[in-house]
Amino acid sequence: MEYLNQTSVQELGHQATVIAIKDGDLLAPVANFMKVRTVTWIAAAIPLVLLIYRLLIDRKLQSNFLVRRYHAWRYLFSGPQIIQDAFNKAGGKPFEVLAPDNRYVFVSSLKHIKELDSAPDTVLSLQAASKQMLQPVYTMTGFNWFDRRGTEGVGFVRALRTMLTANLPQILPDLSTIIRTRFEEIHETHPTVDGEKQSEVYHMIVQLVVLSNAVSFFGKDLAKNEQFMVSALAYIEHTLICAEVVRLVPKWLAPIIGGIIAKRLHAHEIIFNTLLPVAQQRIDEKALADLGQQADCIQWIMETSPRANPWNAKRIVHELMAIWFGSVHALSTTITFAIHDLCIHPEYVAPLRQEMEEGYADFEKTGLGLPLVDSFIKESARLTPVESMSTRRHALQPFELSDGTKVNVGDWACTPVRAIMTDPETYPSPNDFNGFRFADPSIVEEVVGGFKTPQEKPSKLTDVGSTFHVWGTGRMACPGRFYAAACMKVLMGQIIMNYDMKLINPEAPRMFTWRSSMLPRPKTKMVFTPRV
Ligand code: HEM
Numbered sequence: 165m166e167y168l169n170q171t172s173v174q175e176l177g178h179q180a181t182v183i184a185i186k187d188g189d190l191l192a193p194v195a196n197f198m199k200v201r202t203v204t205w206i207a208a209a210i211p212l213v214l215l216i217y218r219l220l221i222d223r224k225l226q227s228n229f230l231v232r233r234y235h236a237w238r239y240l241f242s243g244p245q246i247i248q249d250a251f252n253k254a255g256g257k258p259f260e261v262l263a264p265d266n267r268y269v270f271v272s273s274l275k276h277i278k279e280l281d282s283a284p285d286t287v288l289s290l291q292a293a294s295k296q297m298l299q300p301v302y303t304m305t306g307f308n309w310f311d312r313r314g315t316e317g318v319g320f321v322r323a324l325r326t327m328l329t330a331n332l333p334q335i336l337p338d339l340s341t342i343i344r345t346r347f348e349e350i351h352e353t354h355p356t357v358d359g360e361k362q363s364e365v366y367h368m369i370v371q372l373v374v375l376s377n378a379v380s381f382f383g384k385d386l387a388k389n390e391q392f393m394v395s396a397l398a399y400i401e402h403t404l405i406c407a408e409v410v411r412l413v414p415k416w417l418a419p420i421i422g423g424i425i426a427k428r429l430h431a432h433e434i435i436f437n438t439l440l441p442v443a444q445q446r447i448d449e450k451a452l453a454d455l456g457q458q459a460d461c462i463q464w465i466m467e468t469s470p471r472a473n474p475w476n477a478k479r480i481v482h483e484l485m486a487i488w489f490g491s492v493h494a495l496s497t498t499i500t501f502a503i504h505d506l507c508i509h510p511e512y513v514a515p516l517r518q519e520m521e522e523g524y525a526d527f528e529k530t531g532l533g534l535p536l537v538d539s540f541i542k543e544s545a546r547l548t549p550v551e552s553m554s555t556r557r558h559a560l561q562p563f564e565l566s567d568g569t570k571v572n573v574g575d576w577a578c579t580p581v582r583a584i585m586t587d588p589e590t591y592p593s594p595n596d597f598n599g600f601r602f603a604d605p606s607i608v609e610e611v612v613g614g615f616k617t618p619q620e621k622p623s624k625l626t627d628v629g630s631t632f633h634v635w636g637t638g639r640m641a642c643p644g645r646f647y648a649a650a651c652m653k654v655l656m657g658q659i660i661m662n663y664d665m666k667l668i669n670p671e672a673p674r675m676f677t678w679r680s681s682m683l684p685r686p687k688t689k690m691v692f693t694p695r696v
Pocket residue numbers: 290313320321324487490491492494495498550554555556633634635636637638639640641642643644645647648
């Protein structure tokens with residue numbers, strides 16, 4: 165006892181070992197038990213190791229449930245690479261990729277893409293795919309979108325493709341001034357390190373895109389409503405996070421978890437509550453045949469809703485919220501990558517600046533022109549598209565491609581956009597960045613000279629075709645692309661004309677992937693130096 169009192173706890177442990185060795189006979193049953201346990205572990209481990217080994221090499225077993233699940237979850241972290249590898253192996257044929265919540269059937273031949281495009285909306289639906297991605301019940305104040313696209317009309321296509329595009333000459337001059345001023349203000353707030361202001365470029369661009377879209381879609385008054393603007397910004401992140409969590413939890417848990425998250429995130433409610441009275445007022449004015457001079461998306465969405473069954477204010481606002489998410493997210497990502505590319509390939513700054521200085525005023529009046537900037541953005545989007553998957557169609561009914569490939573109910577049919585856009589068959593030197601790849605060679609020669617234009621034919625950023633799927637394909641190709649291209653030119657223009665720019669650490673990784681998306685790292689910093 166006396167001895168024990170004098171020893172530390174550590175010494176006690178050591179003492180116990182010594183006693184065990186000395187009194188080996190006494191502790192023999194324990195040692196035997198340990199031996200038996202070790203042998204049992206080894207005996208159990210051998211078949212397990214063999215099983216894992218076989219799973220890795222045996223092709224039949226690879227289709228085993230566990231392996232499929234492993235590949236499905238890996239997709240979350242390495243989606244673009246998995247799609248690329250499968251595309252390389254498929255040799256132009258349809259191929260399958262698994263995600264935790266989906267089976268995707270990718271098609272890349274013109275024939276199969278056409279088959280997707282001509283499938284009825286009751287069989288393959290873009291809207292059902294968007295619904296799964298956005299989870300509107302939780303992210304858009306309980307909006308229960310119909311699975312079938314067109315059930316409540318597709319007037320929004322005319323509202324964006326025709327009316328918003330036609331209105332660009334009215335929007336662009338104001339937008340240029342607003343973006344220039346706001347850029348200066350935001351830049352001013354950034355910290356100065358070693359005499360240079362450092363800006364987290366993605367965050368800055370998202371703020372500017374939110375402002376551009378608010379002005380262009382809802383008019384200047386709403387864009388001055390600070391609470392609305394803060395929520396309009398937060399809404400993008402909230403939607404991404406909430407929708408992702410809901411997609412990944414088991415189906416039975418989704419309403420509970422989704423409901424809890426939806427209650428805690430208020431941005432969607434603020435947007436809804438701000439837009440609702442405005443939409444209601446427009447409906448009331450229409451009823452009084454007092455249309456006023458409003459020319460914005462609220463008005464156009466209302467005017468293009470089905471005549472027989474016009475949308476109420478709530479339905480109009482839900483549509484606007486869906487458009488809002490799609491437009492801000494894709495635009496800000498695409499512009500951020502284009503600005504990164506300007507820093508990585510600074511030889512393009514001078515010719516682009518020259519084109520801007522000569523042609524920006526005309527562009528503002530028409531929304532057209534600036535072919536070199538057009539090509540530069542297109543090349544950036546080709547190599548770093550926000551999405552590696554395009555033309556998503558959720559199967560509402562079983563669908564079979566002409567080669568017999570089956571798309572089961574719940575699966576998605578889609579196209580491997582990034583893999584197609586880096587296919588050497590279509591794009592010479594596919595992995596090289598050629599900023600003027602898509603421009604007319606005679607224009608490049610006239611303005612600068614010395615830059616490669618490796619494509620056989622020039623093309624525009626907004627062109628949709630079988631080899632450039634950034635905007636989707638066929639009859640459902642993005643109707644907002646003309647506005648999107650103009651908005652990107654305004655932002656790029658204001659930056660190129662007014663600032664010199666550099667990435668603080670050009671070698672650092674500047675993107676990360678999640679599912680099939682490629683996203684800019686929010687912490688990537690740049691220095692914008694005002695030009696004198
Ligand atoms: C760089 C920016 C953008 C990109 C990359 C992009 C891309 C896409 C893609 C890939 C689709 C699906 C087409 C298909 O599946 O065939 C789509 C659809 C759509 N986009 Fe965009 N988009 C952008 C900006 C915008 C903007 C600014 C707006 C609104 C002004 C918009 C509104 C829409 C709408 C409403 C649809 C659904 C079309 C339908 O159901 O027919 N997008 N977009």
